[in-house]
Amino acid sequence: MKVPAFFVVLVFCATFEKCFCKKPKPPKPSCGYPPSLWCKTLEIATECKVLKQCMELNATRPNPAVPKVEVALYYESLCPGCRAFLVEQIFPTWVMLNDIMDVRLVPFGNAVETQHLEKYEFQCQHGEPECLGNMLETCIMKLVGDMGFLIIFCMEAAADVLTAAQPCVQLYAPSVKWEAIMTCAKGDQGMQLMHENAEKTKALNPPHEYVPWVTINGEHTEELQDKAMSSLFTLVCSLYKGGKPPACTGALKKLDRSFC
Template sequence: MNSAALLLSLCFVGSYSQQLCDHPPSDWCSTWEIAKACKVEQQCIEYLSHKDLQKRDESPVKVELYYESLCGGCRKFVVLQLFPTWLMLNEIMEITLVPYGNAQEKNISGKWEFTCQHGPDECYVNTIEACIMHHVMDIQSYFPIIFCIEISSNVTSALGPCLAAFQPELSVKTVMDCVNGDLGNKLMHENAMKTDSLNPPHDYVPWVVVNGQHNDTLQDRAISALLNLICEMYTGTKPEACSGKGMTPLKRDSVCLN
């Protein structure tokens, strides 16, 4: 029975007991006492159960981004698609950021050493971003910092200004202690394992996984019109932002090949 039918059932049953019920129909299922007084207990159980199932079906769209900090295509995607879409639709989407990309790792005497596609600076900024995520934890707070770094003209020196603008309570020293210490090494190894376990394996970055799935169609849709894709895939009531236009399209060749 759909929600409309359940509401009709409530009204039909309740009409027999209106002389005992001093509450409007909109309140009949608000408390168990009111439901009993209006003699609609069973209908309320069914109605609320249906609403709970609907709520569970309306789960956020999950977007995982596997990227590297100095890849031009990754930066364009973060700046022009992912961050603006998240600003408008963060209540219906969950984002996971994994900075590592096409890097390689090797265990040297018990410590992981990394080689990155765009050189040591990229390994350095990848680790900065991983450490920021670890210390801040809440994406509502750390994503603006990551965006600030990725949009900066000098990515390698953006940490201080971006922290000052978006998370002044987190010190540069705290982040750099992580970057230069065992914690940063551990975080980057974890990102390496996440990236290396992708199925299918990534051929390039940015590599986008939506609701646990990656294929050429999803990738192309995400890269070219992420906002439209999220709006289409979300099963609940669409937010107002879904009635507007999407972000500036990006070309598929804006990637860094593995």
């Protein structure tokens, strides 16, 4: 999961007895590309006059040839333990290590699936509200894409997961209509997506015994589970095979920085 890149401009003032700043120059004409694409190619970076900044940014990025650490969470939307792990462990770790870490969320958990003709029905451990929460989060991931994780974090961190769903979608994906999410959750698309979650959960080896159930690079052991629950950040850093990012080592990387 990726988030858009942003550029932060720091304004430094010359200080004597008082702080004085030069009058800012008028903004340069737009290069025609959004900031998220400025470092995509050498040509775009040159046109947008951010080549040096992009080179500095790329110097801190891990080697793309080294596989990321995949953390998969099999969970239930209203399970207190699942919510705490997602909000307090997975999301903060992903914020700091998203360059070396991928997150996969599978909301189903201890639910029970039954089939009647061509329809699937679901019974959830925490009742119908949880089934709706699972379905909403599944549909959000399908319809929203990369921003889905931010929306699910927003929901799970709220006092009421279901009440928070619509405003969280409006906050992080304003172009996605809430009606489309509900149509998915109440219709055949959501039913099929939840069936796929059920199949993924049933296919776990070893079979899951509780939630939250964590797999690391497709593997689950009690040792990995314990390490993930106690410090997922440390676990991801230790398992990444490439050069450790500064967030893992605590090291400061000296760069030739420019200031405005």
